[in-house]
Amino acid sequence: QAQLxxxxxxxxxxGGSLRLSCAASGxxxxxxxxxxxxxxxxxxxxGVSCISNGDVTAAFADYVKGRFxxxxxxxxxxxxxxxxxxxxxxxxxxxxxAHLLPCDGPRLVKYRxxxxxxxxxVSS
Numbered sequence: 057q058a059q060l061x062x063x064x065x066x067x068x069x070x071g072g073s074l075r076l077s078c079a080a081s082g083x084x085x086x087x088x089x090x091x092x093x094x095x096x097x098x099x100x101x102x103g104v105s106c107i108s109n110g111d112v113t114a115a116f117a118d119y120v121k122g123r124f125x126x127x128x129x130x131x132x133x134x135x136x137x138x139x140x141x142x143x144x145x146x147x148x149x150x151x152x153x154a155h156l157l158p159c160d161g162p163r164l165v166k167y168r169x170x171x172x173x174x175x176x177x178v179s180s
Contacts (some may be wrong), residue, residue: 057062057082057107057156058080058082059082060079060169060173061075061078061175062171062173064076065149065150065177066176067177067179068142068179069179070142070144070178070179074136074139075139076092076137076139079133079138080154083100083131083169084130084133085154086128088154089108089109089155089164091108091163092104092105092150092152093152094146094148094149095148095151099148102117103153103162104124104150104160105120105124106164109171115161116162117162119145120139124139124140125140127160132147135152137150137152147177151171152171152172153170154169156172170178
């Protein structure tokens with residue numbers, strides 16, 4: 057069964073770092089465009105970053121530019137979101153998603169696969 061599984065969330069203090077992982081099973085992640093999203097309590101889901109199939113450069117939302125980086129390890133069928141200089145407003149559940157279509161800026165146009173999310177909490 058094809059699925060995405062996120063991990064790496066946790067609790068950090070403001071200014072800290074976390075690395076989120078998104079591991080795929082049942083399909084080849086490298087063939088897909090991958091997006092990272094987040095949703096805070098009471099807020100709408102927002103796109104954080106997206107990398108299109110075949111691209112080496114990811115797009116980032118303005119609120120994470122310069123602080124987050126996106127990488128792929130096709131051999132491990134996994135992508136990573138490195139989050140540095142974390143702020144309390146980064147607190148949310150972070151999700152990864154995949155689709156064959158290219159990204160539209162920092163987000164996917166559609167979702168074929170969607171993970172269960174990992175909680176990130178940043179204290180002030």
